[in-house]
Amino acid sequence: MLFGFFAVVWGTLPAGAVQRPSDAGARWAQDTTHVVGTLTLPADTRQLVIEGPADADLYAVDLLHYGADAIEFDAEQRPTVWTLRFDAPQQGPFEAVLRVRTGGPTLRATWRLIPFTGASLQPAPLTRITTTIEDRPPGRSTWGWSFPNNAPVPSNAETDAHALLASGHVPQAFTVAFWMRTMRRNAVIASTWTGTPEAPYPLEIVTSPAGRLQVYQGTGTAHHTVRTGTVVADGRWHYVAVVYEATTRQTTVYVDGDMSARTRTPTRMAGRGALTFGRRPHGQASDGSETMLLFDGTLAWVQVLPEVLDSEALHSLRTAATPHPAAHTYGPWPPIEDREPAAAVRVTLPIGPRTPVSDWQAQVQDAEVILMWTASHDTGQYVIERSTDRTRWASFATHAATDGIRLADGNRQYTAVDASPPADVVFYRVRRVVPNASDRLSPVLKVGRAALTEDENEPQLVGNFPNPFNEQTTVAFELPEAMDVMLTVWTLDGRPVEEVAARTFPAGYHELPFQASTLPSGTYFLRLQAGPHTASHRMVVVR
Numbered sequence: 411m412l413f414g415f416f417a418v419v420w421g422t423l424p425a426g427a428v429q430r431p432s433d434a435g436a437r438w439a440q441d442t443t444h445v446v447g448t449l450t451l452p453a454d455t456r457q458l459v460i461e462g463p464a465d466a467d468l469y470a471v472d473l474l475h476y477g478a479d480a481i482e483f484d485a486e487q488r489p490t491v492w493t494l495r496f497d498a499p500q501q502g503p504f505e506a507v508l509r510v511r512t513g514g515p516t517l518r519a520t521w522r523l524i525p526f527t528g529a530s531l532q533p534a535p536l537t538r539i540t541t542t543i544e545d546r547p548p549g550r551s552t553w554g555w556s557f558p559n560n561a562p563v564p565s566n567a568e569t570d571a572h573a574l575l576a577s578g579h580v581p582q583a584f585t586v587a588f589w590m591r592t593m594r595r596n597a598v599i600a601s602t603w604t605g606t607p608e609a610p611y612p613l614e615i616v617t618s619p620a621g622r623l624q625v626y627q628g629t630g631t632a633h634h635t636v637r638t639g640t641v642v643a644d645g646r647w648h649y650v651a652v653v654y655e656a657t658t659r660q661t662t663v664y665v666d667g668d669m670s671a672r673t674r675t676p677t678r679m680a681g682r683g684a685l686t687f688g689r690r691p692h693g694q695a696s697d698g699s700e701t702m703l704l705f706d707g708t709l710a711w712v713q714v715l716p717e718v719l720d721s722e723a724l725h726s727l728r729t730a731a732t733p734h735p736a737a738h739t740y741g742p743w744p745p746i747e748d749r750e751p752a753a754a755v756r757v758t759l760p761i762g763p764r765t766p767v768s769d770w771q772a773q774v775q776d777a778e779v780i781l782m783w784t785a786s787h788d789t790g791q792y793v794i795e796r797s798t799d800r801t802r803w804a805s806f807a808t809h810a811a812t813d814g815i816r817l818a819d820g821n822r823q824y825t826a827v828d829a830s831p832p833a834d835v836v837f838y839r840v841r842r843v844v845p846n847a848s849d850r851l852s853p854v855l856k857v858g859r860a861a862l863t864e865d866e867n868e869p870q871l872v873g874n875f876p877n878p879f880n881e882q883t884t885v886a887f888e889l890p891e892a893m894d895v896m897l898t899v900w901t902l903d904g905r906p907v908e909e910v911a912a913r914t915f916p917a918g919y920h921e922l923p924f925q926a927s928t929l930p931s932g933t934y935f936l937r938l939q940a941g942p943h944t945a946s947h948r949m950v951v952v953r
Contacts, residue, residue, distance in 0.1 A: 436542040437644070439515045442469070444593065444621050444644045445508045447539035448477075449523055453501045455534070457526040458483075458494040460506070465513030468492055468521075472507040475500075477620050505620040507595070512543050517799075517835060519543045542856075547760050552731065554589075554710035554757035555741035557688035585715045586613065586685075587651040587727055588740075589759055592707025595621040595643045599650075599705050601690040603628065613685065615652060616702060617643045623670070625652055625663055636661050638670040639942040647760050649728045655718050664724055669906070672896065687712065687740060710757055713737035721906070729761055766842035766850040767792075768821075772857045773948055779828040779857050781838055784821045787811045790844035794826045798833045805841075834858060869893065869940035871947050874924065878950035885910060885924050887938055891917045896939040899924070899949075907934070926951050 437443050451458070462468050467489045473481050481500065486493040506523060513519065519541050525534040590599060596619045603611035603626070614626040621643030625636040642648045642665065651664040662672045684691050688705040713727065715737050733739045742754035767783040774780075781794060794807040807826045814822025828836070840852040872886035885897065895915050899908035910924050929951050936947040 436544050437512050437519075438546045438646065439512055439543050441546070442509070442511050442593075442645055444595075444641060445510055445521060445539055445541060446620050446622070446641045447506050447508075447521070447523070447537060448503065449506060449525075449537035450503050451500050451525050452527055452534045454499045454527045455501060455525045456496060456499055456528065457531055458496075459522075459524045459526070460492045460494070460508065461522045461524070462490040462508075462510060463513050463516075463519045463521070464490060466490060466519065467511040468508060469511065470509035472619075473500075474505045474507065474619050476503055477505040477618070480619070506537075506539070507620055508539070509593075514543065515545050516543045549758035550731070550761040551756060551758050552710060552744050553742035553754045554708040555687075555712070556708050556755045557705045581716045582656040583654060583716065583718045584612075585651060585653045585717065585719045585724075586615070586713075587649070587715075587719075587724065588712040589647055589649050589710040589728075590642065590707060591645065591647045591757075592617065592643050592705065593645045594703060594706040595619055597643075597703040597705045598689055599709075600685060600687045602685050603690055605690050612654070613652065614690075615650070623648075623650060623663065623665060625661065625671075627654075627661060634661075634673065636663050636671050636673050638663055638665060640665040640670050647757075651719070651724050651727075653718050653724075664721065667721070667725060667728065669721065672912075685714065708755065708757055709741060710759060711743070712740040714740070767840050767852045769823075770840065770852050770855065772838060772855045774857065777829075777831070779831050779836065779838070781826045781828065781840075781855070782824065783840060783852070784817065784823050785811070785814065785842075786821050787842070788822075790842055790847075792824065793841040793843055795839050795841060796828060796832070797837045798835070799837075803839070831857075869895075869938065869943045869945065871936065871938040871945035872919075873947045874936060874949050878952040879926065880952060881925065881927055883924050883926070883949065885922045885936060886920065887940075888919045889915055889917050889940060893940045897922070898937050898939075899929075900935045900937055901932075910936075 437445070458473070460468065460471060468487075468491070471485065471492055471494065473483065473494070475481055481496070481504075483494040483496050485495075508521060510521075521539040523537040523539070525536075526532060527534050586600065588600075592599075595617050597617050599615040599617065601611075601614040601616075603609060603614045609628075611626075611628050616624050616626065618624045618637075621641045623638045623640055623642045625638075627634050627636075636652075640648075642650070649664075649666055653662045653664070654660070655662075659674045660672060661674075663670050687709060690702075711733075713734055715734060717736065719727065727734055731744055733743060766787070767785045770781075770783040772779055772781050783792075785792070788811055790811050792809045792811065793805045794809070795803040795805045797803045806828060809824050809826065811822070814824045817823055828838070835856065835858045838855045838857060842850045842852075868890065870888045872888060874883045874885045876883060887895075887897070889895070892914060894913070896912050897910040898906050899910065900906050907929065908924075908926075911922055931951050933948060933950050936949055938945045938947075
């Protein structure tokens with residue numbers, strides 16, 4: 411079986427790269443942030459003990475029943491351990507939101523949540539919230555727009571960003587994309603909704619009570635929600651894009667370059683509320699039944715386009731320092747001759763220097779790690795390095811720039827195989843070495859050889875057979891319980907090209923036929939998204 415996973419430290423990548431930001435649970439070292447985990451309290455839970463890493467501090471705790479309703483408790487507080495005592499016994503699914511200050515860099519920082527049940531306070535099975543702590547990445551300094559504020563609305567907002575969705579006729583397609591940073595949960599990031607229950611609206615973007623990103627759309631009689639598993643109210647910069655296509659009635663949400671959620675939406679979504687950032691139009695933040703807070707944070711590079719952008723175009727939008735030619739913009743952009751816009755704030759987005767490679771990816775096959783990348787250089791050499799702690803690096807392979815296979819687009823494709831990885835979790839990077847010039851480094855790939863087999867209770871993407879194949883193959887996966895499944899096919903440069911399945915499947919082993927009659931010869935990735943879990947598998951079409 412061919413499987414693998416990878417994570418990448420932030421960097422500016424050429425359009426089409428299939429790299430991903432570092433592990434979705436990663437946090438920056440010595441930072442104040444939110445760590446969110448899901449747990450199920452057993453019957454008659456009277457007490458919950460939360461233990462954090464020795465070098466981290468725990469500042470605040472919220473327990474949200476069903477991820478929404480906060481419950482009350484008395485807390486005994488110490489820097490790394492909190493003991494929560496409940497007036498009434500608790501039971502069921504909760505989301506725990508921990509406000510913490512992280513410690514130093516580590517592969518595995520773990521918060522343990524231990525329930526105690528009954529009058530005798532017997533310990534029950536614990537829940538672990540585990541995350542990676544990383545050094546803060548390099549960034550690019552630019553202008554942002556701070557909320558809340560008493561400054562006047564940007565002069566171009568009413569005529570540009572507001573205008574596209576302000577009329578009663580919503581465009582057949584639109585993309586809203588922006589950088590955001592906040593710690594505010596249950597808040598309105600951007601909205602066209604007045605808050606009146608029967609009012610139709612095309613878009614509202616919020617942070618949920620647990621700090622996750624949610625997108626609402628409504629017809630006036632029905633309201634549809636696109637929920638993502640990504641926590642964005644964690645004090646870090648995130649890039650968010652919401653893409654709507656009327657012909658397919660699909661809304662797709664991207665967070666930090668990854669497709670986070672997709673759903674079918676109402677057929678008609680006309681609305682007259684202007685697209686407003688930081689609140690609902692006319693300053694409303696509540697509809698009387700649900701309190702939504704005003705956004706408290708920073709936005710940057712806000713763009714609204716009357717068209718659908720794919721993942722490659724969104725990547726370009728995320729890393730470019732200039733607006734898209736068709737974009738309606740909001741707020742300050744890098745000013746001409748560095749003149750400061752009124753009421754703007756200086757921010758640093760997590761975009762570093764350009765990487766010397768693209769399509770930088772890893773796959774695990776048996777005991778080997780297969781590394782692949784493309785580049786356009788004909789001089790110098792590539793030194794492939796590995797590390798088990800991201801501190802000490804050693805080279806294990808070298809390629810001359812001319813060693814790569816020439817592709818039709820003029821680039822070269824390279825492959826390196828690590829036949830004997832020194833640990834179950836290994837970090838890889840490529841160093842481009844050119845005489846009389848400074849070395850340039852790729853982002854770092856984090857590869858876990860056993861990551862997809864650690865938990866038998868998680869969905870498994872078995873693969874496809876035969877592989878390679880010509881016209882038809884069979885895709886197999888296994889689910890521990892009934893789940894909503896999105897099974898898609900992607901190109902190596904990160905573009906979705908086929909949808910194999912998008913529906914609820916029962917627990918158990920499943921096989922689905924897949925016809926590749928429209929796909930040219932080449933290598934593709936099969937991607938399984940089942941609930942909050944994702945897995946990928948490499949497959950080859952041969953004509």
